[in-house]
Amino acid sequence: MIQSRAEITVRYAETDMMGVVYHGSYLPWFEVGRTTLMKDLGLPYRDLEAQGFLLPVLEVNVKYRRPAKYDDVITIVTTMREKPMLRIRLEYEVKRGDELLATGHTVHTFIDREGKVVRPPPQVIAVFDAGFAAADRSATT
Amino acid sequence: MIQSRAEITVRYAETDMMGVVYHGSYLPWFEVGRTTLMKDLGLPYRDLEAQGFLLPVLEVNVKYRRPAKYDDVITIVTTMREKPMLRIRLEYEVKRGDELLATGHTVHTFIDREGKVVRPPPQVIAVFDAGFAAADRSATT
Amino acid sequence: MIQSRAEITVRYAETDMMGVVYHGSYLPWFEVGRTTLMKDLGLPYRDLEAQGFLLPVLEVNVKYRRPAKYDDVITIVTTMREKPMLRIRLEYEVKRGDELLATGHTVHTFIDREGKVVRPPPQVIAVFDAGFAAADRSATT
Amino acid sequence: MIQSRAEITVRYAETDMMGVVYHGSYLPWFEVGRTTLMKDLGLPYRDLEAQGFLLPVLEVNVKYRRPAKYDDVITIVTTMREKPMLRIRLEYEVKRGDELLATGHTVHTFIDREGKVVRPPPQVIAVFDAGFAAADRSATT
Numbered sequence: 001m002i003q004s005r006a007e008i009t010v011r012y013a014e015t016d017m018m019g020v021v022y023h024g025s026y027l028p029w030f031e032v033g034r035t036t037l038m039k040d041l042g043l044p045y046r047d048l049e050a051q052g053f054l055l056p057v058l059e060v061n062v063k064y065r066r067p068a069k070y071d072d073v074i075t076i077v078t079t080m081r082e083k084p085m086l087r088i089r090l091e092y093e094v095k096r097g098d099e100l101l102a103t104g105h106t107v108h109t110f111i112d113r114e115g116k117v118v119r120p121p122p123q124v125i126a127v128f129d130a131g132f133a134a135a136d137r138s139a140t141t
Numbered sequence: 142m143i144q145s146r147a148e149i150t151v152r153y154a155e156t157d158m159m160g161v162v163y164h165g166s167y168l169p170w171f172e173v174g175r176t177t178l179m180k181d182l183g184l185p186y187r188d189l190e191a192q193g194f195l196l197p198v199l200e201v202n203v204k205y206r207r208p209a210k211y212d213d214v215i216t217i218v219t220t221m222r223e224k225p226m227l228r229i230r231l232e233y234e235v236k237r238g239d240e241l242l243a244t245g246h247t248v249h250t251f252i253d254r255e256g257k258v259v260r261p262p263p264q265v266i267a268v269f270d271a272g273f274a275a276a277d278r279s280a281t282t
Numbered sequence: 283m284i285q286s287r288a289e290i291t292v293r294y295a296e297t298d299m300m301g302v303v304y305h306g307s308y309l310p311w312f313e314v315g316r317t318t319l320m321k322d323l324g325l326p327y328r329d330l331e332a333q334g335f336l337l338p339v340l341e342v343n344v345k346y347r348r349p350a351k352y353d354d355v356i357t358i359v360t361t362m363r364e365k366p367m368l369r370i371r372l373e374y375e376v377k378r379g380d381e382l383l384a385t386g387h388t389v390h391t392f393i394d395r396e397g398k399v400v401r402p403p404p405q406v407i408a409v410f411d412a413g414f415a416a417a418d419r420s421a422t423t
Numbered sequence: 424m425i426q427s428r429a430e431i432t433v434r435y436a437e438t439d440m441m442g443v444v445y446h447g448s449y450l451p452w453f454e455v456g457r458t459t460l461m462k463d464l465g466l467p468y469r470d471l472e473a474q475g476f477l478l479p480v481l482e483v484n485v486k487y488r489r490p491a492k493y494d495d496v497i498t499i500v501t502t503m504r505e506k507p508m509l510r511i512r513l514e515y516e517v518k519r520g521d522e523l524l525a526t527g528h529t530v531h532t533f534i535d536r537e538g539k540v541v542r543p544p545p546q547v548i549a550v551f552d553a554g555f556a557a558a559d560r561s562a563t564t
Contacts, residue, residue, distance in 0.1 A: 013298065019299045022294075169294075172294050176293075211440060342483075
């Protein structure tokens with residue numbers, strides 16, 4: 001299991017006339033979460049795209065428990081439970097302090113610049129292997 | 142079953158650097174879909190909010206099949222299969238002509254201005270009853 | 283002078299916690315305005331990009347007079363007063379019926395895929411010439 | 424003169440199919456800038472709204488020099504040059520390291536919950552007075 005934490009402060013632009021954060025604003029937050037996870041792994045998504053590999057979203061799910069509000073400090077906890085094969089599944093928790101505001105997951109696949117589904121490149125597999133190995137070591141310590 | 146169709150043209154603002162529509166842009170489209178369905182039923186969501194009833198999103202799910210592109214003409218088909226009790230479930234199909242680009246659903250509940258979960262007001266139940274009765278009649282004709 | 287009209291219905295996603303449309307939401311509306319103007323001219327912006335010409339925004343200005351609200355039907359009037367040379371200037375009026383809600387303008391230049399500023403391609407100049415000639419004819423009739 | 428600095432990392436959601444940041448994404452960044460300036464002054468905008476005072480945008484202007492890109496670390500420098508009377512004018516610089524990417528300004532006024540223009544409340548004037556006095560002191564040292 002690989003896990004990362006990212007922090008953001010809610011922007012006014014992210015609210016709607018219900019007075020709280022617009023439900024669609026959580027999707028960019030999930031993205032901040034996985035950008036951080038990839039960077040923590042030593043594999044910035046920006047570099048991956050520069051090498052011609054894209055990770056489009058195949059599926060997204062969000063469950064909303066309590067509304068986030070303007071200027072709240074929010075933590076996004078992103079978890080990769082399984083070493084990815086053809087598909088990558090990521091899980092998210094959106095928290096305000098200890099309070100859980102929302103949970104969700106996304107599923108991704110690797111495609112190339114032409115949009116064709118491809119296997120994850122060797123350098124990516126190596127990074128995930130190393131990440132899971134390090135996580136296992138720290139879990140058993 | 143109650144069903145509505147809405148049409149939008151993809152905006153440049155809705156794309157991302159992958160060259161296609163950003164996956165988060167589908168959520169406002171779903172919203173256009175349910176705004177249209179409520180209006181078709183004779184119960185504009187704007188009026189509902191003016192009466193103090195809000196319909197926040199409890200859950201959202203999207204499955205992406207093919208990317209939508211800038212300037213595409215998109216049809217959003219919104220379906221309410223079951224007469225809502227405490228929760229409203231809506232299903233969505235995002236299409237470009239006959240081509241299915243994405244599917245999804247949302248779940249909602251009624252709350253009041255203070256955020257307390259409430260039963261749907263009688264005028265709303267009456268509208269849904271009439272909508273389903275009309276749909277049944279046209280289905281059996 | 284070339285002028286186009288486009289119509290949109292305000293989305294819930296475009297509001298903020300002030301209860302009205304978020305000021306940043308007017309920029310995608312301006313874009314809908316200029317997409318429509320280009321299409322009316324017979325030169326869809328999508329085709330222009332496909333030919334390798336981009337029209338990035340160099341400058342944007344918006345003056346807000348009255349707030350637009352959720353579900354309002356909005357007309358965007360887009361005007362090109364001068365035949366473009368190296369730069370294109372477009373002016374916008376955002377209206378709800380006869381009521382003027384906002385005005386603004388954008389300035390653009392042509393660049394190629396590498397980001398280098400280029401002259402407008404001949405086919406584009408021809409389209410603008412034809413558009414202004416037609417506008418002059420109808421103005422003097 | 425009062426000045427604040429805020430830092431953000433560009434999100435994928437903020438890009439468009441031109442491969443760089445969508446021009447409209449700078450408006451939420453300006454907002455992050457002024458939220459930070461108000462907080463630095465000891466007058467969080469959230470508290471101001473809770474007291475019934477809103478600061479809608481009357482005018483916004485942005486000039487784009489160079490594109491920001493996904494995952495760039497961006498600094499927003501927000502400056503209030505004049506002590507506000509009925510209107511507040513803020514200026515912005517968007518920078519990537521020392522490189523200036525965009526400049527702009529916004530103009531605001533105070534309104535109450537009913538949308539009526541009001542004078543800035545005494546506690547707000549006191550905060551601005553103190554902020555400018557402190558800035559003058561540090562400028563003459």
